[in-house]
Amino acid sequence: MLHSPIDRIAGATPPAIAARVKGLSDRAIAWLFVAPSIVLLLAINIFPLIWTIRLSFTNFRVNRPNEPIRFVGLRNYINILTDGDVWRSMQATAHFLIWTIILQVLIGFFLAYLINKKFRGNDLWTTIIVLPMMLSPAVVGNFWTFLYQPQIGLFNYVIAFLTGNDPSSFSMIASTTLAPWAIVIVDTWMWTPFVMLICLAGLRSIPSSIYEAAECDRASKWRQFWTITIPMVLPFLMLAVLFRGIENFKMFDLVVQLTGGGPGSITELTSINLKRAAFEQWRTGYASAYAVILFVTVFGLASIYVKALNRVKQR
Amino acid sequence: MSSYSVTEPSARQKWFAGILVVLYSVITLLPLLWIIATGFKSPADAISYPPKLVFQPTMEGYVNLFTTRTRVPEDQLKALGEPTTWYDKLVRKDGLIITGASRFAERFYNSVIIGFGSTVLCIVLGTTAAYAFSRFKVPLKDDLLFFILSTRMMPPIAVAIPIFLMFRSLGLSDTHAGMILLYTAVNLSLSVWLLKGFIDEIPIEYEEAALIDGYTRFQAFYKVVLPQAVTGIASTAIFCLIFAWNEYAFAVLLTSGNAQTAPPFIPTIIGVSGQDWPAVAAGATIFLVPVMVFTILLRKHLLRGITFGAVRK
Helix, strand or coil, rough: CCHHHHHHHHHHHHHHHHHCCCCCCCCHHHHHHHHHHHHHHHHHHHHHHHHHHHCCCCCCCCCCCCCCCCEECCHHHHHHCHHHHHHHHHHHHHHHHHHHHHHHHHHHHHHHHHHHHCCHHHHHHHHHHHHHHCHHHHHHHHHHHHCCCCCCHHHHHHHHHHHHHCCCCCCCCCCCCCHHHHHHHHHHHHHHHHHHHHHHHHHCCCCCCHHHHHHHHCCCCCHHHHHHHHHHHHHHHHHHHHHHHHHCCCCHHHHHHHHCCCCCCCCCCCHHHHHHHCCCCHHHHHHHHHHHHHHHHHHHHHHHHHHHHHHHHHH | CCCCCCCCHHHHHHHHHHHHHHEEEEEEEHHHHHHHHHHHHCCHHHHHCCCCCCCCCCHHHHHHHEEEECCCCCCHHHHCCCCCCCHHHHCCCCCCEEEEEEEHHHHHHHHHHHHHHHHHHHHHHHHHHHHHHCCCCCCCHHHHCCCCCCCCHHCHHHHHHHHHHHHHHCCCCCCCHHHHHHHHHHHHHHHHHHHHHHCCCCCCCHHHHHCCCCCCHHHHHHHHHHHHCCCHHHHHHHHHHHHHHHCCHHHHHCCCCCCCCHHHHHCCCCCCCECHHHHHHHHHHHHHHHHHHHHHHCCCHHHHHHCCCCCCC
């Protein structure tokens, strides 16, 4: 096709400019720029993961380096899946996950809805609401044990003041019925702002012309809310649930400091259970198998969820 | 009234929404204010019932946070004479003397070194990788980007054992260098994703112009793209810093003394009977203040940072 003289000139231009562009080729720069990050992630994420998988088939113990490492096949996996404690900690995790997500989505969405009303000074209040999420979960968890003290804690005092109960009659972190709720409350306090921010982004992405059209059609406010607001915000909400789900599935620092898994093992989430096996009982092989199961679970659930999310987005 | 809009909330709605949001903010703020207030209480005021709203502020918590103290007999105390400094005076009234520095300053210093070290490294690696992902045809680009994101799904405990073994054999365990590398790897996914979003928004024409003017790709990158991306780089850096600053699981599992940061230390501050709450609160306050300042500075980029740039505001 390039036969006319002008085409030939045009065709000749790129090499001339390329000659003036000194230094490395784009391809080399791309590799040079991407490689260090990939190498670091391979070294500190993937290599350890593969190592974990390998250890999960052995009876290795870190604190007994002189013992020969024996290959035990699937025994670690069978032991974990038939262990009642493991299932109890899965239940504790599920309880924690379900309630934190329900509460955070409801409160977070409602707050975003209110902030979207654009009252005066809402920027200031949004920044204040967001603060807890930026703090160190371990430090926050530790301090909440103080707020939860039955005799001297602020939380018990406020609840007692509002309900008229005796503040020393209940202890949030020492009671087996209340402890799971104690962690749900703190996590909700810390992370509702996160869901709120994402919902706010969702609400602000809805073009006002849609509401104007609905108004012309004389759709009621209630109808507009359910047929416009909710479906338009849904992908954002689902994204928030995904991020919170992954984070809370890994939850460790906050709960370790808040209840330490207690009383008994009522709030022993899987990551705390795993930490016990790995760093207190030093059953490295067993703990590795446990880690693999957790990773496969979170990765599997996240993948299924992302598929659902994409379907909602396409609608 | 310029124009009537059906989407503009009425004054009553605004007022009602404002009241509810302020109410929520106050509830949210209460535990935070309580931490800060407790830091300035005396140990007796901190554990009094009902909780004290009005109290005589004291720096005792802060003195206890930074020092170790011991009780000495009356005559020995007299032999020492009058206390010369304000903090001596605070401690002396309980029959105590200051015997040395606590490890808080050291731990705080570790937090600063590891936090800033990993942030710098994260930004260097993140910016270059993000630039390459944004501008070049990197083979398997989408897969690599997903791989980078997926490293965030790993529970820290799941990889802690092999990292523990690996660091031990490399001589990196409980060192600043080891923790800097680790925190860089943890935050790299955030850094790459966030920076890619920021660089995507810089028009490619700027670089093309620079290339035609005879710049090399490399020069175009640091003379044209970097200055444009400064705001994005700054907010990404603050996010990386905050995450490294607050990290607890790796710090408690992989360090023991030398390179341990402040989050595992603050909860271990023990007084005469159980936790020394004013000292804990003082430590928490010192530790929270930078994060609060950053949050206020960051509020415009907040959303992008916490969602890996997946949501645009």
